[in-house]
Amino acid sequence: MVTGDLVQDGLQIEAYEYLHTLLGCLEAPYYLIPGNHDNRSALKQVFHETTYMDTAAERIEYIIDTPKLPFALLALDTVVSGEFYGQLSEEQFQRIHEVSCTLYKPLVIFMHHPPLTPGTIDPHIFEYFKRFSPALLDGLKFIGAEAFANQVSGLSSLRAILSGHLHLSAQLLWQGIPLIIAPSVAPSLKGVIPYKEHLARIGMILQENPGLAVHLWDSNINNLVSLFKYYKLPT
Numbered sequence: 001m002v003t004g005d006l007v008q009d010g011l012q013i014e015a016y017e018y019l020h021t022l023l024g025c026l027e028a029p030y031y032l033i034p035g036n037h038d039n040r041s042a043l044k045q046v047f048h049e050t051t052y053m054d055t056a057a058e059r060i061e062y063i064i065d066t067p068k069l070p071f072a073l074l075a076l077d078t079v080v081s082g083e084f085y086g087q088l089s090e091e092q093f094q095r096i097h098e099v100s101c102t103l104y105k106p107l108v109i110f111m112h113h114p115p116l117t118p119g120t121i122d123p124h125i126f127e128y129f130k131r132f133s134p135a136l137l138d139g140l141k142f143i144g145a146e147a148f149a150n151q152v153s154g155l156s157s158l159r160a161i162l163s164g165h166l167h168l169s170a171q172l173l174w175q176g177i178p179l180i181i182a183p184s185v186a187p188s189l190k191g192v193i194p195y196k197e198h199l200a201r202i203g204m205i206l207q208e209n210p211g212l213a214v215h216l217w218d219s220n221i222n223n224l225v226s227l228f229k230y231y232k233l234p235t
């Protein structure tokens with residue numbers, strides 16, 4: 001699962017073409033969801049051959065549920081065009097409800113934005129951001145977090161919600177559900193022109209080494225094992 005912000009500027013179609021080439025080297029199947037840096041049209045255009053994406057639908061969201069998989073993956077599209085923050089709508093809550101009613105195996109949800117709300121649910125995480133850039137706080141909000149919480153908090157099949165966006169590796173119990181926030185690969189762009197100046201303005205991107213989370217399914221415990229991998233930047 002590649003959980004969004006697949007490219008820096010979603011309007012540059014060649015960025016998706018480059019990503020397409022890179023991901024084409026993988027032996028494992030991969031699944032994409034958009035983040036706030038992405039452009040859905042460009043993404044769909046370049047990855048039009050994928051079978052899991054409904055290119056006619058506006059949002060890029062889907063469920064992966066095959067007989068071989070002991071669990072199901074629900075990818076939710078939390079992007080609000082032109083905005084930094086995330087959102088889930090009534091229509092998506094309905095979909096979650098339908099999926100949960102018909103599913104007889106564990107479920108893992110993927111979404112780019114974690115469903116956090118500054119200052120209410122998770123003061124520690126947002127204090128962290130305030131130190132770097134108070135202006136970012138508004139952009140980190142999530143519209144619909146409370147309704148989403150009502151929708152999923154009683155779901156016994158839901159094993160975890162996996163997200164990114166914050167450029168910060170963290171895990172917490174959100175509404176009793178493990179919420180795992182993966183680190184970002186963006187710091188690997190440090191020192192790369194033309195991103196150097198852009199990154200220098202946003203201290204939070206440089207706080208961690210580039211990294212990612214790899215989630216393995218362990219059938220013995222019928223649950224996820226999440227590994228965090230970090231890469232050292234050249235000095």
Ligand SMILES: [Fe+2]
Pocket residue numbers: 005035036037112164165166
């Ligand atoms: Fe993001």
